[in-house]
Amino acid sequence: MDELRTRRVEEMMREELSELIRFELSDPRVTEVDVSAVHVSHDLKRADVVVAAGNPSAIEGLEHARHFLRRQLMQRLDLFRMPELRFVTTLVGNDPAQLRKLQRRLRRGRGPRRATRAGT
Secondary structure, three states: OOHHHHHHHEEEEHHHHHHHHHOOOHHHOOOOEEEEEEEEOOOOOEEEEEEEEEOOOHHHHHOHHHHHHHHHHHHHOOOOOEEEEEEEEEEOOOOOHHHHHHHHHHOOOOOOOOOOOOOO
C-alpha cells in the first residue's frame, strides 16, 4: 500500500477510535483516554494505537474493548482488511499545565501532537 493511503487510513482510524472511545465505551477505566496516533503496517495486518492515558488501568480497559472497537471500525470504514489493534500508552502525568494543554487541543478537534516516524 502506498504511503499516502497509509496516512489516510491511519488518520481515519485515529478519528473513529477517538469518537468510539469517547462516546461509545462506558468503561470507567477509559474515561480520560485520547488517541494520539495510529500506525498501520503496510500490509494492514496490525495497527499500533498510541493513546494518552490518565491512569495505568486504561490499557486494560482498552484491551477488554479491543474486539468491540475493531468490529465498530469494520462497520464505519470501508477497508478490505481491518488490522488487529494493539494499544501502546503514553501516560499523562498529573501536571495540570500539560492536562490543560491536552484538553485545549481536544476542544479544537485535534489530539496530542503526532509522533514523527523516520523516513516520512
